[in-house]
Amino acid sequence: MEELVPVVCPWCSVGCRLYIVSVNGHPRKIEWDYDHPNTPNRGKLCPKGVASYQFTISPDRLKKPLIKRNGKFEEVSWEEAIRYVAQKFKEIIEENGPEALAFLGSERCSLEDNYVLQKLARALGTNNVEFAGRLCQSSNFVARSKVFGSPAQTNPFDDIVKSKVILVWGYNPAETNPVLFGQYFEKALDNGAKMIVVDPIKTKTAKFADIHLQPYPGTDLAVALAMLNHIIKNELYDKKFVEERTDNFEELAKSVEEYTPEWAEKVSGVPAEMIKRAAELLATGGNATIVLNEGVNQHANGTMTALAIANLIAITGNIGKEGVFSGVIPGAHCGLCAAVPGVNCAQLPGPVPLNEENAKKFSELWGFEVPREPGLHYQAIFKAMAEGKVKGIFIMGQNPARSLANSSLIEEALEKAFVVVSDIFPTETTKFADVILPAASWYEKTGTVITQNRRVMRSFRAIKPPGEAKPDWEILVMLARELGVGEYFNYSSVDDILREINRAIPALKGATPERLNSNLEGCFYPCPDEESETPRLFLKGFPTKTGRAQLTPVKWVQPGEVPDEEYPLWLTNFRQVGHFHTGTMSMRSKSLIKRWPESFLMINPEDAKALGIRDGDRVRVETRRGSLVVRAMVTDRIRKGVVAMPWHWGVNFLTKDDAIDEFSKMPELKAVACRVTKEVVE
Amino acid sequence: MSKKIFIDFKRCIGCRACEVACEMEHGEARIRVFEFPDLTTIPFNCRHCEKAPCLEVCPTGALYRDQDGAVAFDPLKCIGCLMCAVACPFGVPKIDEVNKIMDKCDLCSERRAEGKLPACVSSCPTEALKFGEINEVLWDREGSFVSRLKEARERGEKEPIYLL
Ligand code: SF4
Ligand code: SF4
Ligand code: SF4
Numbered sequence: 001m002e003e004l005v006p007v008v009c010p011w012c013s014v015g016c017r018l019y020i021v022s023v024n025g026h027p028r029k030i031e032w033d034y035d036h037p038n039t040p041n042r043g044k045l046c047p048k049g050v051a052s053y054q055f056t057i058s059p060d061r062l063k064k065p066l067i068k069r070n071g072k073f074e075e076v077s078w079e080e081a082i083r084y085v086a087q088k089f090k091e092i093i094e095e096n097g098p099e100a101l102a103f104l105g106s107e108r109c110s111l112e113d114n115y116v117l118q119k120l121a122r123a124l125g126t127n128n129v130e131f132a133g134r135l136c137q138s139s140n141f142v143a144r145s146k147v148f149g150s151p152a153q154t155n156p157f158d159d160i161v162k163s164k165v166i167l168v169w170g171y172n173p174a175e176t177n178p179v180l181f182g183q184y185f186e187k188a189l190d191n192g193a194k195m196i197v198v199d200p201i202k203t204k205t206a207k208f209a210d211i212h213l214q215p216y217p218g219t220d221l222a223v224a225l226a227m228l229n230h231i232i233k234n235e236l237y238d239k240k241f242v243e244e245r246t247d248n249f250e251e252l253a254k255s256v257e258e259y260t261p262e263w264a265e266k267v268s269g270v271p272a273e274m275i276k277r278a279a280e281l282l283a284t285g286g287n288a289t290i291v292l293n294e295g296v297n298q299h300a301n302g303t304m305t306a307l308a309i310a311n312l313i314a315i316t317g318n319i320g321k322e323g324v325f326s327g328v329i330p331g332a333h334c335g336l337c338a339a340v341p342g343v344n345c346a347q348l349p350g351p352v353p354l355n356e357e358n359a360k361k362f363s364e365l366w367g368f369e370v371p372r373e374p375g376l377h378y379q380a381i382f383k384a385m386a387e388g389k390v391k392g393i394f395i396m397g398q399n400p401a402r403s404l405a406n407s408s409l410i411e412e413a414l415e416k417a418f419v420v421v422s423d424i425f426p427t428e429t430t431k432f433a434d435v436i437l438p439a440a441s442w443y444e445k446t447g448t449v450i451t452q453n454r455r456v457m458r459s460f461r462a463i464k465p466p467g468e469a470k471p472d473w474e475i476l477v478m479l480a481r482e483l484g485v486g487e488y489f490n491y492s493s494v495d496d497i498l499r500e501i502n503r504a505i506p507a508l509k510g511a512t513p514e515r516l517n518s519n520l521e522g523c524f525y526p527c528p529d530e531e532s533e534t535p536r537l538f539l540k541g542f543p544t545k546t547g548r549a550q551l552t553p554v555k556w557v558q559p560g561e562v563p564d565e566e567y568p569l570w571l572t573n574f575r576q577v578g579h580f581h582t583g584t585m586s587m588r589s590k591s592l593i594k595r596w597p598e599s600f601l602m603i604n605p606e607d608a609k610a611l612g613i614r615d616g617d618r619v620r621v622e623t624r625r626g627s628l629v630v631r632a633m634v635t636d637r638i639r640k641g642v643v644a645m646p647w648h649w650g651v652n653f654l655t656k657d658d659a660i661d662e663f664s665k666m667p668e669l670k671a672v673a674c675r676v677t678k679e680v681v682e
Numbered sequence: 683m684s685k686k687i688f689i690d691f692k693r694c695i696g697c698r699a700c701e702v703a704c705e706m707e708h709g710e711a712r713i714r715v716f717e718f719p720d721l722t723t724i725p726f727n728c729r730h731c732e733k734a735p736c737l738e739v740c741p742t743g744a745l746y747r748d749q750d751g752a753v754a755f756d757p758l759k760c761i762g763c764l765m766c767a768v769a770c771p772f773g774v775p776k777i778d779e780v781n782k783i784m785d786k787c788d789l790c791s792e793r794r795a796e797g798k799l800p801a802c803v804s805s806c807p808t809e810a811l812k813f814g815e816i817n818e819v820l821w822d823r824e825g826s827f828v829s830r831l832k833e834a835r836e837r838g839e840k841e842p843i844y845l846l
Binding site for chain 1 (some may be wrong): 696698699702706707721799804806808809830833
């Protein structure tokens with residue numbers, strides 16, 4: 001029987017809606033959803049969305065539970081696998097206490113999956129529960145929380161179209177979020193908005209820019225400081241807004257006194273005149289949209305840059321009203337599905353801080369004692385594992401062996417512990433697993449997502465999971481029963497879980513299964529009751545102590561590594577429209593890998609000439625940490641002195657560094673010194 | 683008037699959603715996106731010409747005009763003589779190497795029969811691809827130009843303006 005099942009795209013955080021045309025649980029094709037004009041994508045999809053079920057039918061899928069015996073994986077039944085895990089976990093708890101267990105949640109899994117995961121950890125008595133959000137948005141998270149009291153995206157996407165100025169910083173929406181770019185940014189440009197892009201690469205977004213600033217990687221902080229300096233010195237800021245809704249303006253002004261555009265020109269290579277023009281346009285051009293992404297986040301000075309930009313947003317008054325927009329647009333579609341239900345070592349669902357009062361509240365709600373001691377954060381879990389303190393870990397849809405910095409330490413840690421992984425494909429991490437549990441992928445289960453625009457939506461099961469794969473929440477409930485805490489996990493459907501979430505998280509109280517099932521367009525979180533939602537934040541005040549934005553002094557911090565004689569070029573990385581992160585899923589999609597098949601190196605014609613490199617030559621890219629060989633693409637799109645590679649093919653081992661942001665713990669992932677040589681074939 | 687796909691190069695971001703959508707629908711992409719070093723991207727598909735040379739040279743009548751005006755194609759009649767490929771000024775018809783017959787855009791006739799847009803147009807995130815009659819498309823443009831003129835006039839009451 002052919003059915004049209006409504007789903008939410010599993011890739012990026014725009015959260016596009018589409019249908020899967022499913023025949024007896026097998027996907028036949030996709031269909032565009034033009035029936036719900038208020039969804040963010042209005043029917044449109046990018047190539048990842050169009051091809052989005054291809055990876056689910058890949059032959060590599062995990063289909064049966066596996067237990068490692070004598071170094072080899074053996075297929076076993078679900079009962080045996082779960083019994084084995086439970087028995088090991090019980091032993092660990094008895095011998096070393098519950099803190100010797102850790103749980104990792106995932107930004108690729110649903111709200112319900114993540115909620116059950118953190119609840120199970122807490123039912124067993126540990127707060128060692130984390131997810132990879134720490135490595136993605138943490139710089140902006142820290143900065144925006146400090147200045148505005150909350151990191152969230154402020155307005156609905158529709159407000160982008162109403163703005164007159166668009167500032168895009170370290171972000172390439174035309175490739176990373178094409179639907180957002182086409183449906184909102186381009187429409188704002190149609191209406192006459194002016195766009196400023198800050199990026200060392202002439203990206204497809206920069207093609208549409210009126211002003212394109214091309215700083216060296218990691219020196220965009222200097223540009224931000226100079227913009228603050230110019231706007232404050234020439235009194236171009238929004239005086240009314242600064243007076244009524246911000247604190248600490250004087251301290252901020254003082255902190256940027258020396259950072260003139262002329263100084264920034266020397267540091268960043270961007271002409272002072274252009275910085276001034278950009279600053280003037282931003283301050284006087286009217287309502288502005290200000291968006292940033294990993295180009296700001298993934299630097300050892302990222303928090304400072306993010307702080308400087310948050311200050312810029314505040315002093316130009318582009319927040320807390322209609323017609324402006326600001327925020328970060330992270331990669332995965334479900335980051336908030338892990339953050340909101342408290343998949344965090346020091347937060348409980350809400351998210352609210354783990355303190356006596358909240359722990360008590362949740363103990364009453366759940367019926368067991370919530371552990372009071374904060375757990376270990378992401379990297380600390382692995383450190384503790386390497387030291388033998390954490391002895392067992394349950395990893396749901398994460399690949400720390402590949403994605404974390406310093407992979408040798410991670411591998412050592414995984415070797416030592418009892419590792420259970422539930423995932424859809426074999427990964428670098430499953431190699432170290434003792435038990436692998438086959439999970440259902442996104443289209444194979446019903447679940448709730450919270451996209452970055454704070455929209456809560458339902459996605460429905462459209463495809464039968466392969467073999468014996470199961471949704472993660474079902475796996476966790478089975479495990480809970482076997483561990484003897486089944487009475488707290490009395491769920492027979494995702495709706496049961498969502499109803500409990502409605503009770504546990506006040507801001508999600510109105511996102512009931514009934515509302516989401518009947519209203520596919522969903523609602524903006526916070527939604528305290530079934531009738532209401534919150535499309536715009538901060539209209540009245542900021543969730544800070546004084547209710548006003550906290551302007552924060554900023555200072556210049558060097559990027560993690562700068563070129564020298566030995567390694568004379570800057571190396572940075574970027575994303576392509578057809579791939580997602582490290583490609584675990586997109587590289588298993590035939591239409592995508594066909595069009596975006598391999599890595600390459602962008603190099604400026606002048607640099608290429610000096611090195612004797614021609615377009616298409618094979619070149620070796622070397623940093624202090626390693627080297628690899630790729631094809632050169634000689635192009636004007638990159639400025640002189642900088643080279644760039646797409647990061648989907650594992651370039652993080654080149655950029656991995658000890659330089660770490662002091663506030664967000666973000667490693668320097670986007671700016672390192674390198675040298676490039678032509679590879680001579682013998 | 684027949685409906686066609688009109689392409690606005692200025693809006694295109696070269697994301698290739700159109701290609702992937704066409705490939706998912708027909709097994710092979712019949713629209714192609716050409717990318718140039720200066721970031722110009724040009725999606726290009728069959729123009730469904732009013733006086734279609736491909737159709738005129740087809741000896742077996744495998745190419746025909748359907749009720750909406752699209753230059754459609756009957757695989758059962760095709761003998762793989764490649765005349766259409768030579769006659770087309772844009773080199774649009776391609777040979778399907780396995781079956782030795784031609785393959786070309788038919789504006790998604792199955793989807794149109796169900797009242798849906800062609801797959802590439804459905805997808806295109808920037809609306810660089812538009813499906814409609816030429817007059818509709820032109821009116822749309824004219825409409826937005828007129829509204830911009832109006833806006834300029836209103837602003838012009840306060841400050842000098844230049845129309846380019
Ligand atoms: S823009 Fe993002 S959510 Fe939309 S189709 Fe593309 S990957 Fe999916
Ligand atoms: S889908 Fe649209 S924007 Fe993307 S390449 Fe095709 S025509 Fe261009
Ligand atoms: S195949 Fe070529 S000649 Fe025939 S209708 Fe299309 S563009 Fe015109």
